[in-house]
Amino acid sequence: MQGTTDDSVDVGVPFADVLMAYADAAVRRDGDLAERRAAVESALGAEAVVDAAATVANYQRMVRIADGCGIPLDEVTEQASAEWRESLGVNEYYSALNTYGEEVAAPA
Amino acid sequence: MAFEYLGGGWPISRRVRGAHRRSWERLASAGFWWTGVERVAIAAECRRAAALAAGESADSESGAAGLGGGRVGLPEAAVHAVQKIVVDNANLSREWVEEVCAAEGMSEERYIELLGVLVHVFSIDELHRALGIPLEPLPAALAGEPSRRRPTGARRVAGWLPITPPDALDAEDAGLYDNAPFAANVLTALSLVPDNLPWLADLSHAHYLSYAEMRETGKVREISRAQQELIASRVSVLNECFY
Numbered sequence: 372m373q374g375t376t377d378d379s380v381d382v383g384v385p386f387a388d389v390l391m392a393y394a395d396a397a398v399r400r401d402g403d404l405a406e407r408r409a410a411v412e413s414a415l416g417a418e419a420v421v422d423a424a425a426t427v428a429n430y431q432r433m434v435r436i437a438d439g440c441g442i443p444l445d446e447v448t449e450q451a452s453a454e455w456r457e458s459l460g461v462n463e464y465y466s467a468l469n470t471y472g473e474e475v476a477a478p479a
Numbered sequence: 480m481a482f483e484y485l486g487g488g489w490p491i492s493r494r495v496r497g498a499h500r501r502s503w504e505r506l507a508s509a510g511f512w513w514t515g516v517e518r519v520a521i522a523a524e525c526r527r528a529a530a531l532a533a534g535e536s537a538d539s540e541s542g543a544a545g546l547g548g549g550r551v552g553l554p555e556a557a558v559h560a561v562q563k564i565v566v567d568n569a570n571l572s573r574e575w576v577e578e579v580c581a582a583e584g585m586s587e588e589r590y591i592e593l594l595g596v597l598v599h600v601f602s603i604d605e606l607h608r609a610l611g612i613p614l615e616p617l618p619a620a621l622a623g624e625p626s627r628r629r630p631t632g633a634r635r636v637a638g639w640l641p642i643t644p645p646d647a648l649d650a651e652d653a654g655l656y657d658n659a660p661f662a663a664n665v666l667t668a669l670s671l672v673p674d675n676l677p678w679l680a681d682l683s684h685a686h687y688l689s690y691a692e693m694r695e696t697g698k699v700r701e702i703s704r705a706q707q708e709l710i711a712s713r714v715s716v717l718n719e720c721f722y
Contacts, residue, residue, distance in 0.1 A: 375712040384705045394713045397609040400533045405611055418490050418701040424609035425495065426707050429686035430714035432602035433665060436679075437722035438568040439594045440668040441576065441639035444722060448663075459716075465570055466721040469638070 376459050386414045390423055397427045443470040487612035495606075498685030499615070502599055502678065507618040511628055511672045512589045513596070515620035520551045521593055522600040522617050524558055528565040529604065554584025561597055569719040573639045580640075587640050588629055588671055595675035599682055606686065633671050643670040657690070665722065687711075 375382070378391070389410045396404040412420045444452070449470065456462055462471075482499040484491045506522055509515050530536065560579045563571065580587045607614050632647025644667060645656045652673045656662045669675035680690065687707065692699045700707065715722075 375709065375716050382709060384709050385703070386706070387709055390702070390706055390710055391713050393609075394710045395717065397605070398714055398717045400608065404609070408609070408611065415702065417488075421489050421491060421495075421610065422700040422702045423706070423710055424606050425686040426702070426710040427609050427714055428602045428606035429683060430711045431605045431718075432598040432682070432686075434715055434718040434720035434722070435564055435568050435598045435601065436594065436668050437665055437720055438571050438718075439564050439576075439598075440591075441571070441573055442664040442668050442722060443637050445663050461716075461721060464719045464721045465572075466719065468572075470721060 386411075389414050393420075393423055394427050397424065398431065437469075438466055441466075441469045481615055481618065484612070487610060489610050489612065495685045498681050499603055501681055502603060503615070503618045505674070505678055506596060506600060507621045509621070509623035509625050510592050510596070510674060512586070512592045512625050514625060515623060516551055517553060518592075518596050519617050519620045520553050521557065521561060521596045524553065524561040525565055525597050525600050526604065526614065526617075528562040529601070532566045554582065556582030556585045557589070557593055560585075560590065560593060564594065564597055565601060576639050591640060591669055591671040591675070595669050595672060595678065599678055602682060602686060630671070630673060636667070637664050638668060641671050642667040643673060 375391075378388075381387075384390075389407070393404075393407045393411045395401065396407040401407075408420060408424075411423055415423075443449075461467070480500070481503050482491075482496050484496065506518055507515050508518075510518055513521070556579050563575070576590065579585055580590050604614050630643040630647070630649050630652060632649065633641040633643045634647065635641050636644055643652065643655070645660055645662055648655055655670065655673055655676050656666070666676070666679070669679060683689070684692070688699055696704065698704060702710075
């Protein structure tokens with residue numbers, strides 16, 4: 372999980388670097404999106420590009436459902452993810468308030 | 480026919496094409512609390528927000544056909560809500576949602592249906608943008624009146640707004656959770672408007688995995704499950720989404 376917030380960490384997933392670079396460019400709508408898409412195609416093929424794009428699209432939706440409804444983490448997930456959420460800094464997100472209430476600092 | 484994907488050059492599966500076409504049919508039809516015209520207008524507002532956030536004019540994003548009906552009949556609070564959810568979703572708050580729901584022309588039910596329309600259209604558009612292909616023109620709205628049916632078992636369980644939990648379904652919503660006694664918060668979140676849930680499941684299957692496929696450990700798509708989860712986590716981090 373550390374690799375999702377720290378690019379220097381090897382996450383042990385094949386072609387993680389090109390996939391994350393593509394996801395970054397797609398979400399941020401960076402100018403180098405075409406270049407990063409081509410890198411995924413070169414590494415994994417055109418069908419993989421479509422599946423990667425679809426996964427980005429799916430989570431662009433899911434995060435807005437969660438944020439738009441203010442839902443808390445499910446209890447099982449909350450317990451299972453406690454340790455790595457702390458290490459990743461995820462607890463600092465404003466939407467952590469939806470799970471922990473006012474115990475978490477408001478955003479800057 | 481919509482979503483032909485003739486010129487893009489990408490191998491878009493029948494599964495995805497079918498789900499996109501069904502999404503456009505749902506979008507164009509009257510819902511529970513908005514007419515078809517209003518739902519298409521919500522979609523157009525979603526595109527306008529995404530375009531402006533990217534520093535483009537709304538017309539350069541999708542062309543006049545892509546924007547469809549524009550701001551026809553939407554309450555000001557609805558337009559504001561769409562813009563905020565598209566552009567600044569990391570900073571939504573209970574107070575803000577309560578304010579939107581209490582505004583003229585809005586309600587909890589209308590907010591949840593607006594959110595349902597918005598996220599599904601946004602997801603389809605994001606797939607197009609990620610692949611570098613033009614957005615599909617929005618559909619022509621179909622005639623019809625909203626049903627204005629609020630599930631009788633809707634109640635606050637988790638989150639800011641009421642949901643319809645699996646143990647409180649009306650007869651017409653009986654299959655909403657495939658008879659599961661429990662559903663994760665993100666799956667119940669939009670259930671104040673039950674029609675959101677089949678849409679959610681259909682597009683999840685197309686863009687990611689079906690609920691049954693999520694329980695499989697092997698490779699289901701062209702990228703591995705680990706690669707899918709990596710992308711999912713990255714998108715969540717980029718959006719600063721705690722959930």
